[in-house]
Amino acid sequence: MKKLLAFLLCAVLIIPAAASVADDAPIKWSGTISVASYMFAPFDPDKDIVVGEVEKILKEKYGYDVTFDVVYVEYPQYQEIINTRIAGKTAPDVFISLNQTNMDTLYDQGALATWDVEFFQENAPNLYAFFNGGGYHGRLANFVDMFWDYSTVDDGKMVTVAGMTEAGSMPYKTLIYRGDFLDALGVDPANLPMTVEDFMDLMYKMALDDPDGNGVKDTYGFSTTAIEALFGAYGSYTAISSGFSQSPSWGPHWFVGDDGKAICSDILPANKDVLALLQQAYADGVLDPEFITGENTGGYWAISQGFINGLYGVSALASIDHYRLPEVVGDDGGRCAQEYYAVNGTDAKFYYGPWPAGPNGDYGWRVGYAVGIGENMIYNASLNDDPEKMAAILAIMDIFNTDDELAILASYGVEGVTFEYNDVGSVTMLVTNEEMNEVGVAVLRGVYGGGQCYNDTVLELGFYNNPTIKNRLDWFEVPQYNSYLITAVPVSLPSQSTYASELLAYRDETWISIIKGDLDVDYYDEYVQTWKDLGGDILTQEANDWLAAN
């Protein structure tokens, strides 16, 4: 009798267990995936509320019995550390590409896994359709070819899933004016200068009409970043936001001339007019004499100390997000807005202003492409020997594309604990970036995509409905706030690493000398010829070759 009772009890215990097993998906793959995402702080498994849950869902619902090994790599030293680990064969399975050059170098060294496009289509069919369809609601349909171009290498194999986000092709900068200067000079913030003439007129007033009212000539009109606005007005582009001789990460900027040939913005004829304007402004005490070193003198990169402290009246160092007004999100405002209020008082005002247009109606600053190499993930070459694992990695990325619940969990964590939904259809994080990563939020960034999760709901919550982004879009609908400059050759040219730094140094040295009056403006013609001789011609040829091939 006892034996029968024991048997029945066992049966009672086993039946639910068996039932639950029957509900689970059959195991398709089992193993560990190590990933080194972009993180603010190390993931703490003891505090985990996300990763374990994601693993559970992937196993029970989709049959992927995966354990994620989340590797924290300090970002400023990311490249050095990952390269060392690649050499020591201890690199994680999935890591960040950082930039095109780094990815190319690692690929050339045989450090990266590659796979066929068909393999991607087979294992990640929804993502394949997502990218081919132009991303979220097809808004990026113009960038599909570019996506495949960036994702594949010479033999047509994929080496990454390139980053595809509208943020890249969206303008994010405009001029920011000091409200107190405008008040003192009687300028209506609703009628800020639309042309270079009006802009320079206001700059002269800011420098010479004592807008701070202290009776001393201690202000200037503008500094480094507004110089970019003047180049934009003449149809050119310079990347000097961080100061002269600070190598821009995106390299030379290329335009296509009337003859259909590529021409570098550094040698456009119109630059001569801008340099003449700047030379005069410098001589008249309108251009900040410290324009050479940039506007940020330390601390957070987007803070222009000269602008915030009232040394000059206009700046374009920060993005419009940094100067987001407090009422947009209901917080203390953007990062730079907070500093501005802290120094100038909470009643202080600043205003967004349009890019001034030049004689030919040109205006603006650079905007980029919706596809790029940077935050996207690349994969350890060891995965070439383990196609099942590579297939699982792609399949898991695909699951995040379709499973909203899983995507929200991995991206934002648990509602009420790490985030909450807000009235505008977006999310508000309840924890700091560090706390977020400690409990497992966004540490699987590398597994579900790269910079963001390629899931429509998450894109709506985090991007399209994000008040900061909406604020940006609203402002850039106003005429002439929009930026239009876009490089015709958005890749690193083969000889760029050989010639770019010398060309940049020569450009900066010459232009600074012209602006300061040490060289005559007419020297510009000689500069152009020397620029070509120093390797500029070779780069131009390569830019034209790229244009012809694409």
Added chain:
Amino acid sequence: MRERFTVVDVVIYLLLCIFALSIFFAFEHLLSLSFSPSYVATKGGIHLLPVDPTLDNYIKVLESKYIWMGYKNTLIRTVIGTTLQLLITAMGAYSLSKKFFPHRSIWTFMIVFTMFFSGGLIPTYILVVNLGLTNTYAAMILPGLVSAFNLVIIRNYFMSLPEEVEESCMIDGAGRFRIFFQIVLPLSKPILATVALWLAVGHWNAWFDVLIYITDDKMFTLQIVLRRIIITGTQQMLDLNISSEVLANQVQSSPEGVKAAAIFVATIPILAAYPFIQGFFVKGIMIGSLKG
């Protein structure tokens, strides 16, 4: 007899005072910044006294659990590392200081050679990984256990000790180990204190080896923790072309005051150790350097 001050002395003292002040003012400015709200840094200027004094920055730094964990790990590596390094280096130096040591010049050359040519980062990394030392204190201590420079300095000091002292001990029946531990080491306090200070400061400030060899956050040292506090938000994150641009704008960067406080939290303990060793320091370095 009272020493006379010459004009040259006055000029030297004046220059030294200016030099000392130039360092002091920077330090003092940072100190006042650490007790001031963040907007003071944005506003610019040099402050000898805190503006709107506040302890918020220190509270923010010290309430981080990573700080205390970092302190613990740094203390462990500093104490164990310095003790072990000093012991092994002194033993090696003692051997090489003996003229009767077979092929002494060859051994010395082999050690000095490493001062000019090292294996490089990647071979060292591969060695440490293959020895299974990652995520252990050993990874922070063993790779630099014997510094050729320190070994030569200590060897030179040992060579200056009179041989007769050791001979008399031997006559009294002392063995090599007893002589080394009970005679040579106590007689070499100045050089040992000097090298110990170098080693301790080196361990205290070390961060790159932790970055490379340690992946377990519970093993992170103080410098790594502070580095994270200081670095956050000081640069544009990733490529502006893609979504990180949005992310970069939302990064919660540490205010300047917090960074200043973090610097003081890191440097005060090691600064406090200086005065106690300073006397030995001057004597030790002089003696060690004069003998070739």
